[in-house]
Amino acid sequence: MKYAIETFDLTKKYGDFLAVDELNLKVEDKSIFGFLGPNGAGKTTTIKMLTCLIQPTSGTANVSGYDVVDHPNEVRQKIGMVPQLVSLYGDLTARENAELCADYYGLSEDLKEERINDLMELVDIKYAQNKLVRQLSGGQKQKVSVVASLIHQPDILFLDEPTIGLDPTTKAVLWELIQELNDTGHTIILCSHDMYEVDMLCDHVGIIDKGLLAAYDTPQRLKDEILEDNGSTTRMNISKIMKDLEENSNVAQVSSFHKLKGSMLEAEIANAREVSMKIDNLCDPMIQELEKLPFIFEITPHQSGRVSMKISNSPDAVTAVLHTIIKNDGDISSISTKDPSLEDVFTKVTTRHEVEGE
Ligand SMILES: Nc1ncnc2c1ncn2[C@@H]1O[C@H](COP(=O)(O)OP(=O)(O)O)[C@@H](O)[C@H]1O
Numbered sequence: 261m262k263y264a265i266e267t268f269d270l271t272k273k274y275g276d277f278l279a280v281d282e283l284n285l286k287v288e289d290k291s292i293f294g295f296l297g298p299n300g301a302g303k304t305t306t307i308k309m310l311t312c313l314i315q316p317t318s319g320t321a322n323v324s325g326y327d328v329v330d331h332p333n334e335v336r337q338k339i340g341m342v343p344q345l346v347s348l349y350g351d352l353t354a355r356e357n358a359e360l361c362a363d364y365y366g367l368s369e370d371l372k373e374e375r376i377n378d379l380m381e382l383v384d385i386k387y388a389q390n391k392l393v394r395q396l397s398g399g400q401k402q403k404v405s406v407v408a409s410l411i412h413q414p415d416i417l418f419l420d421e422p423t424i425g426l427d428p429t430t431k432a433v434l435w436e437l438i439q440e441l442n443d444t445g446h447t448i449i450l451c452s453h454d455m456y457e458v459d460m461l462c463d464h465v466g467i468i469d470k471g472l473l474a475a476y477d478t479p480q481r482l483k484d485e486i487l488e489d490n491g492s493t494t495r496m497n498i499s500k501i502m503k504d505l506e507e508n509s510n511v512a513q514v515s516s517f518h519k520l521k522g523s524m525l526e527a528e529i530a531n532a533r534e535v536s537m538k539i540d541n542l543c544d545p546m547i548q549e550l551e552k553l554p555f556i557f558e559i560t561p562h563q564s565g566r567v568s569m570k571i572s573n574s575p576d577a578v579t580a581v582l583h584t585i586i587k588n589d590g591d592i593s594s595i596s597t598k599d600p601s602l603e604d605v606f607t608k609v610t611t612r613h614e615v616e617g618e
Protein backbone atom coordinates (compact mmCIF):
# COMPACT_ATOMS: atom_id res chain seq x y z
CA MET A 261 0.00 0.00 0.00
CA LYS A 262 1.60 3.22 -1.13
CA TYR A 263 -0.82 5.62 0.50
CA ALA A 264 -2.14 5.36 4.03
CA ILE A 265 -4.70 7.99 3.13
CA GLU A 266 -6.02 9.10 -0.22
CA THR A 267 -8.98 11.44 -0.58
CA PHE A 268 -11.07 11.78 -3.70
CA ASP A 269 -12.83 15.14 -4.08
CA LEU A 270 -13.62 14.92 -0.39
CA THR A 271 -16.26 17.54 0.36
CA LYS A 272 -18.19 18.64 3.44
CA LYS A 273 -20.96 21.19 3.47
CA TYR A 274 -22.62 22.46 6.64
CA GLY A 275 -25.89 23.69 5.16
CA ASP A 276 -24.79 26.02 2.37
CA PHE A 277 -21.37 26.51 3.88
CA LEU A 278 -18.57 24.69 2.12
CA ALA A 279 -16.11 23.68 4.85
CA VAL A 280 -14.03 21.24 2.77
CA ASP A 281 -14.03 21.70 -0.98
CA GLU A 282 -13.21 18.70 -3.22
CA LEU A 283 -10.03 17.91 -1.34
CA ASN A 284 -7.57 15.59 -3.01
CA LEU A 285 -4.84 14.61 -0.62
CA LYS A 286 -2.39 11.74 -0.43
CA VAL A 287 -0.49 10.64 2.63
CA GLU A 288 2.29 8.15 2.05
CA ASP A 289 2.20 5.00 4.11
CA LYS A 290 4.43 5.07 7.20
CA SER A 291 5.18 8.77 6.82
CA ILE A 292 4.59 11.73 9.11
CA PHE A 293 2.18 14.17 7.52
CA GLY A 294 1.74 17.71 8.81
CA PHE A 295 -1.70 19.19 8.38
CA LEU A 296 -1.68 22.96 8.65
CA GLY A 297 -4.10 25.78 8.07
CA PRO A 298 -5.52 28.87 9.72
CA ASN A 299 -8.39 28.55 12.19
CA GLY A 300 -11.55 27.58 10.37
CA ALA A 301 -9.67 26.25 7.32
CA GLY A 302 -11.32 22.82 7.50
CA LYS A 303 -8.68 20.69 9.24
CA THR A 304 -10.89 19.26 11.96
CA THR A 305 -13.71 18.68 9.50
CA THR A 306 -11.32 16.75 7.24
CA ILE A 307 -10.01 14.71 10.15
CA LYS A 308 -13.54 13.98 11.33
CA MET A 309 -14.36 12.58 7.87
CA LEU A 310 -11.16 10.54 7.79
CA THR A 311 -11.85 9.10 11.24
CA CYS A 312 -15.50 8.39 10.37
CA LEU A 313 -16.96 10.75 12.95
CA ILE A 314 -18.91 12.55 10.22
CA GLN A 315 -19.90 11.59 6.69
CA PRO A 316 -18.66 13.47 3.63
CA THR A 317 -21.31 15.41 1.68
CA SER A 318 -19.69 14.11 -1.50
CA GLY A 319 -16.46 12.46 -2.54
CA THR A 320 -14.75 9.90 -0.36
CA ALA A 321 -11.46 8.78 1.11
CA ASN A 322 -9.50 5.61 1.43
CA VAL A 323 -7.98 5.18 4.87
CA SER A 324 -5.59 2.30 5.45
CA GLY A 325 -7.14 0.38 2.58
CA TYR A 326 -10.79 0.97 3.42
CA ASP A 327 -13.35 3.42 2.10
CA VAL A 328 -14.64 5.77 4.81
CA VAL A 329 -18.17 5.79 3.36
CA ASP A 330 -18.54 2.08 2.63
CA HIS A 331 -16.45 0.57 5.45
CA PRO A 332 -16.36 2.94 8.44
CA ASN A 333 -16.06 0.13 10.98
CA GLU A 334 -12.98 -1.30 9.30
CA VAL A 335 -11.48 2.20 9.14
CA ARG A 336 -12.12 2.71 12.87
CA GLN A 337 -10.07 -0.41 13.65
CA LYS A 338 -7.15 0.97 11.67
CA ILE A 339 -6.94 4.42 13.21
CA GLY A 340 -6.16 5.95 16.56
CA MET A 341 -6.86 9.51 17.61
CA VAL A 342 -5.21 11.76 20.18
CA PRO A 343 -7.68 14.63 20.41
CA GLN A 344 -6.69 18.21 21.11
CA LEU A 345 -8.59 18.29 24.38
CA VAL A 346 -7.60 15.32 26.47
CA SER A 347 -10.63 13.06 26.67
CA LEU A 348 -9.61 10.90 29.60
CA TYR A 349 -11.47 10.27 32.85
CA GLY A 350 -9.82 12.41 35.52
CA ASP A 351 -11.11 10.30 38.39
CA LEU A 352 -9.69 7.07 37.00
CA THR A 353 -6.02 6.14 37.06
CA ALA A 354 -3.83 6.21 33.97
CA ARG A 355 -4.01 2.43 33.78
CA GLU A 356 -7.78 2.31 34.30
CA ASN A 357 -8.23 4.74 31.41
CA ALA A 358 -6.14 2.51 29.17
CA GLU A 359 -8.12 -0.55 30.31
CA LEU A 360 -11.39 1.15 29.52
CA CYS A 361 -10.17 1.81 26.01
CA ALA A 362 -9.02 -1.79 25.61
CA ASP A 363 -12.48 -2.97 26.72
CA TYR A 364 -14.06 -0.70 24.12
CA TYR A 365 -12.12 -2.54 21.42
CA GLY A 366 -13.00 -5.90 23.01
CA LEU A 367 -9.45 -7.03 23.82
CA SER A 368 -9.07 -10.22 25.89
CA GLU A 369 -7.73 -9.86 29.46
CA ASP A 370 -4.31 -11.26 28.54
CA LEU A 371 -3.93 -9.11 25.47
CA LYS A 372 -5.12 -6.10 27.42
CA GLU A 373 -2.42 -6.55 30.09
CA GLU A 374 0.29 -7.18 27.53
CA ARG A 375 -0.52 -4.21 25.30
CA ILE A 376 -0.95 -1.74 28.16
CA ASN A 377 2.39 -2.79 29.66
CA ASP A 378 4.19 -2.58 26.33
CA LEU A 379 2.71 0.79 25.40
CA MET A 380 3.28 2.30 28.82
CA GLU A 381 6.90 1.28 28.57
CA LEU A 382 7.16 2.63 25.04
CA VAL A 383 5.90 6.08 26.00
CA ASP A 384 7.52 5.92 29.44
CA ILE A 385 4.49 6.48 31.65
CA LYS A 386 4.36 3.18 33.52
CA TYR A 387 5.80 4.81 36.64
CA ALA A 388 2.60 6.88 36.90
CA GLN A 389 0.12 4.17 35.94
CA ASN A 390 -1.68 4.15 39.29
CA LYS A 391 -2.04 7.90 39.61
CA LEU A 392 -5.38 9.56 38.98
CA VAL A 393 -5.35 11.27 35.59
CA ARG A 394 -6.41 14.59 37.11
CA GLN A 395 -3.21 14.53 39.19
CA LEU A 396 -0.98 14.14 36.13
CA SER A 397 0.85 16.94 34.31
CA GLY A 398 -0.14 17.99 30.79
CA GLY A 399 2.65 15.97 29.21
CA GLN A 400 1.83 12.88 31.26
CA LYS A 401 -1.83 13.13 30.24
CA GLN A 402 -0.80 13.33 26.58
CA LYS A 403 1.22 10.16 27.03
CA VAL A 404 -1.74 8.34 28.56
CA SER A 405 -3.81 9.60 25.61
CA VAL A 406 -1.25 8.12 23.24
CA VAL A 407 -1.39 4.76 25.07
CA ALA A 408 -5.19 4.76 24.87
CA SER A 409 -5.17 5.63 21.17
CA LEU A 410 -2.73 2.83 20.30
CA ILE A 411 -4.32 0.02 22.30
CA HIS A 412 -5.94 -1.59 19.24
CA GLN A 413 -2.69 -1.33 17.23
CA PRO A 414 -3.91 1.11 14.59
CA ASP A 415 -1.86 1.74 11.45
CA ILE A 416 -2.57 5.44 11.46
CA LEU A 417 -2.40 7.80 14.39
CA PHE A 418 -4.07 11.23 14.23
CA LEU A 419 -2.64 13.79 16.65
CA ASP A 420 -4.48 17.10 17.00
CA GLU A 421 -2.11 19.74 18.40
CA PRO A 422 -0.43 17.24 20.73
CA THR A 423 2.12 19.62 22.19
CA ILE A 424 0.03 22.76 22.61
CA GLY A 425 0.65 24.35 26.01
CA LEU A 426 3.46 21.99 26.97
CA ASP A 427 6.80 23.22 28.27
CA PRO A 428 9.81 22.93 25.91
CA THR A 429 11.27 19.86 27.63
CA THR A 430 7.99 17.93 27.60
CA LYS A 431 7.46 18.98 23.98
CA ALA A 432 10.81 17.49 23.06
CA VAL A 433 9.87 14.23 24.81
CA LEU A 434 6.65 14.03 22.78
CA TRP A 435 8.48 14.83 19.55
CA GLU A 436 10.83 11.96 20.25
CA LEU A 437 7.83 9.75 20.92
CA ILE A 438 6.13 10.73 17.65
CA GLN A 439 9.35 9.93 15.81
CA GLU A 440 9.59 6.60 17.60
CA LEU A 441 6.00 5.68 16.76
CA ASN A 442 6.74 6.47 13.15
CA ASP A 443 9.89 4.35 13.26
CA THR A 444 7.83 1.43 14.54
CA GLY A 445 5.64 1.63 11.44
CA HIS A 446 2.81 4.00 12.27
CA THR A 447 1.65 6.63 9.81
CA ILE A 448 1.23 9.90 11.70
CA ILE A 449 -1.13 12.74 10.85
CA LEU A 450 -0.05 15.75 12.85
CA CYS A 451 -2.29 18.81 13.08
CA SER A 452 -0.27 21.66 14.48
CA HIS A 453 0.26 25.39 14.51
CA ASP A 454 3.83 24.91 15.65
CA MET A 455 5.84 25.44 12.48
CA TYR A 456 9.09 24.31 14.04
CA GLU A 457 7.47 21.06 15.13
CA VAL A 458 6.03 20.43 11.68
CA ASP A 459 9.22 21.37 9.89
CA MET A 460 11.30 19.09 12.04
CA LEU A 461 9.04 16.04 12.17
CA CYS A 462 7.05 15.88 8.96
CA ASP A 463 7.95 14.21 5.68
CA HIS A 464 5.19 16.05 3.86
CA VAL A 465 3.06 19.04 4.68
CA GLY A 466 -0.39 20.00 3.45
CA ILE A 467 -1.62 23.53 4.04
CA ILE A 468 -5.36 23.90 3.80
CA ASP A 469 -7.11 27.23 3.50
CA LYS A 470 -10.85 27.86 3.16
CA GLY A 471 -11.42 24.18 2.52
CA LEU A 472 -8.91 24.03 -0.33
CA LEU A 473 -5.42 22.58 -0.44
CA ALA A 474 -3.20 25.65 -0.75
CA ALA A 475 0.16 23.87 -0.70
CA TYR A 476 1.49 20.32 -0.54
CA ASP A 477 5.11 19.22 -0.53
CA THR A 478 8.04 18.39 1.69
CA PRO A 479 8.87 21.18 4.16
CA GLN A 480 12.19 21.78 2.41
CA ARG A 481 10.69 22.07 -1.07
CA LEU A 482 8.00 24.44 0.20
CA LYS A 483 10.67 26.67 1.68
CA ASP A 484 12.81 26.49 -1.45
CA GLU A 485 9.79 27.42 -3.51
CA ILE A 486 9.39 30.65 -1.59
CA LEU A 487 12.90 31.63 -2.56
CA GLU A 488 12.25 30.76 -6.18
CA ASP A 489 8.88 32.51 -6.17
CA ASN A 490 10.33 35.63 -4.68
CA GLY A 491 13.34 35.05 -6.85
CA SER A 492 15.08 37.48 -8.98
CA THR A 493 14.25 36.46 -12.53
CA THR A 494 11.04 38.37 -13.13
CA ARG A 495 12.01 41.35 -11.09
CA MET A 496 15.47 41.50 -12.57
CA ASN A 497 13.94 41.50 -16.02
CA ILE A 498 11.63 44.33 -15.09
CA SER A 499 14.60 46.15 -13.56
CA LYS A 500 16.45 45.76 -16.81
CA ILE A 501 13.54 47.09 -18.86
CA MET A 502 13.25 50.04 -16.53
CA LYS A 503 16.97 50.71 -16.81
CA ASP A 504 16.82 50.59 -20.62
CA LEU A 505 13.87 52.94 -20.60
CA GLU A 506 15.68 55.30 -18.31
CA GLU A 507 18.79 55.35 -20.46
CA ASN A 508 17.28 55.33 -23.90
CA SER A 509 14.17 57.47 -23.77
CA ASN A 510 12.87 60.55 -22.09
CA VAL A 511 10.31 58.60 -20.07
CA ALA A 512 12.63 59.04 -17.09
CA GLN A 513 11.51 62.66 -16.85
CA VAL A 514 7.94 61.64 -16.12
CA SER A 515 7.11 61.58 -12.41
CA SER A 516 4.96 58.41 -12.65
CA PHE A 517 8.04 56.59 -13.87
CA HIS A 518 9.84 57.52 -10.68
CA LYS A 519 6.90 56.45 -8.59
CA LEU A 520 6.84 53.08 -10.31
CA LYS A 521 10.56 52.70 -9.85
CA GLY A 522 10.19 53.53 -6.18
CA SER A 523 7.48 50.94 -5.61
CA MET A 524 9.48 48.30 -7.45
CA LEU A 525 12.41 48.98 -5.20
CA GLU A 526 10.10 48.66 -2.21
CA ALA A 527 8.89 45.29 -3.47
CA GLU A 528 12.44 44.15 -3.93
CA ILE A 529 13.41 45.32 -0.46
CA ALA A 530 10.40 43.50 1.00
CA ASN A 531 11.77 40.29 -0.48
CA ALA A 532 15.33 40.96 0.61
CA ARG A 533 17.35 38.33 2.40
CA GLU A 534 19.14 38.97 5.60
CA VAL A 535 22.79 37.99 5.61
CA SER A 536 25.19 38.45 8.44
CA MET A 537 28.95 37.97 8.15
CA LYS A 538 31.81 38.19 10.56
CA ILE A 539 34.82 39.76 8.87
CA ASP A 540 37.83 39.73 11.16
CA ASN A 541 39.60 42.66 9.46
CA LEU A 542 36.53 44.74 8.72
CA CYS A 543 37.48 48.34 7.90
CA ASP A 544 35.81 51.47 6.56
CA PRO A 545 37.09 51.19 2.95
CA MET A 546 35.65 47.66 2.77
CA ILE A 547 32.28 48.89 3.98
CA GLN A 548 32.38 51.73 1.48
CA GLU A 549 33.02 49.23 -1.33
CA LEU A 550 30.08 47.12 -0.16
CA GLU A 551 27.84 50.17 0.02
CA LYS A 552 28.46 50.77 -3.67
CA LEU A 553 26.86 47.43 -4.61
CA PRO A 554 23.36 47.88 -6.02
CA PHE A 555 22.29 44.55 -4.47
CA ILE A 556 22.69 45.80 -0.91
CA PHE A 557 19.75 47.72 0.50
CA GLU A 558 20.99 48.10 4.01
CA ILE A 559 24.30 47.53 5.70
CA THR A 560 25.02 47.74 9.41
CA PRO A 561 28.60 47.22 10.57
CA HIS A 562 29.15 46.30 14.23
CA GLN A 563 32.18 46.84 16.47
CA SER A 564 32.78 43.08 16.62
CA GLY A 565 33.46 42.88 12.89
CA ARG A 566 30.02 41.51 12.16
CA VAL A 567 28.15 43.14 9.28
CA SER A 568 24.42 42.69 8.90
CA MET A 569 23.12 43.24 5.41
CA LYS A 570 19.83 43.20 3.63
CA ILE A 571 20.59 42.07 0.13
CA SER A 572 18.58 41.40 -2.98
CA ASN A 573 17.13 37.90 -3.11
CA SER A 574 19.21 36.65 -6.02
CA PRO A 575 22.20 34.34 -6.29
CA ASP A 576 24.10 37.15 -8.05
CA ALA A 577 23.79 39.29 -4.97
CA VAL A 578 25.49 36.81 -2.64
CA THR A 579 28.25 36.24 -5.17
CA ALA A 580 28.79 39.97 -5.62
CA VAL A 581 28.99 40.56 -1.89
CA LEU A 582 31.48 37.74 -1.35
CA HIS A 583 33.50 38.84 -4.34
CA THR A 584 33.79 42.39 -3.03
CA ILE A 585 34.88 41.25 0.41
CA ILE A 586 37.46 38.85 -0.93
CA LYS A 587 38.77 41.43 -3.41
CA ASN A 588 39.37 43.70 -0.42
CA ASP A 589 41.26 40.93 1.44
CA GLY A 590 38.48 40.46 3.96
CA ASP A 591 38.77 37.44 6.28
CA ILE A 592 35.28 36.02 6.61
CA SER A 593 35.08 33.84 9.70
CA SER A 594 31.33 33.14 9.61
CA ILE A 595 28.29 33.67 7.42
CA SER A 596 24.70 33.22 8.39
CA THR A 597 21.55 33.85 6.41
CA LYS A 598 17.98 33.98 7.51
CA ASP A 599 16.33 31.46 5.21
CA PRO A 600 12.60 31.26 4.70
CA SER A 601 10.76 29.29 7.35
CA LEU A 602 7.67 27.16 7.08
CA GLU A 603 5.93 30.07 8.75
CA ASP A 604 6.78 32.21 5.71
CA VAL A 605 5.28 29.52 3.48
CA PHE A 606 2.16 29.39 5.64
CA THR A 607 1.69 33.16 5.57
CA LYS A 608 2.24 33.28 1.88
CA VAL A 609 -0.09 30.54 0.73
CA THR A 610 -2.85 31.37 3.16
CA THR A 611 -2.95 35.09 2.43
CA ARG A 612 -2.71 34.53 -1.30
CA HIS A 613 -6.07 32.79 -1.20
CA GLU A 614 -7.56 35.66 0.70
CA VAL A 615 -6.30 38.15 -1.88
CA GLU A 616 -7.74 36.07 -4.70
CA GLY A 617 -10.97 35.85 -2.74
CA GLU A 618 -11.31 32.12 -3.26
N1 LIG B 1 -20.93 21.51 12.83
C1 LIG B 1 -20.72 22.60 12.12
N2 LIG B 1 -21.73 23.34 11.62
C2 LIG B 1 -21.52 24.44 10.88
N3 LIG B 1 -20.30 24.90 10.55
C3 LIG B 1 -19.24 24.22 10.99
C4 LIG B 1 -19.38 23.05 11.82
N4 LIG B 1 -18.15 22.59 12.10
C5 LIG B 1 -17.29 23.44 11.52
N5 LIG B 1 -17.94 24.41 10.85
C6 LIG B 1 -17.31 25.51 10.07
O1 LIG B 1 -16.50 24.92 9.06
C7 LIG B 1 -15.28 25.64 8.92
C8 LIG B 1 -14.12 24.70 9.11
O2 LIG B 1 -14.06 24.34 10.49
P1 LIG B 1 -12.96 23.36 11.08
O3 LIG B 1 -12.87 22.17 10.22
O4 LIG B 1 -13.26 23.16 12.52
O5 LIG B 1 -11.66 24.26 10.90
P2 LIG B 1 -10.18 24.08 11.52
O6 LIG B 1 -10.14 22.80 12.26
O7 LIG B 1 -9.26 24.14 10.35
O8 LIG B 1 -9.99 25.25 12.42
C9 LIG B 1 -15.34 26.79 9.91
O9 LIG B 1 -15.76 27.95 9.23
C10 LIG B 1 -16.37 26.33 10.91
O10 LIG B 1 -17.04 27.44 11.48
Ligand SMILES: [Mg+2]
Nearest residue numbers: 300303304305
Ligand atom coordinates in the same frame (compact mmCIF):
# COMPACT_ATOMS: atom_id res chain seq x y z
MG1 LIG C 1 -9.68 22.42 14.30
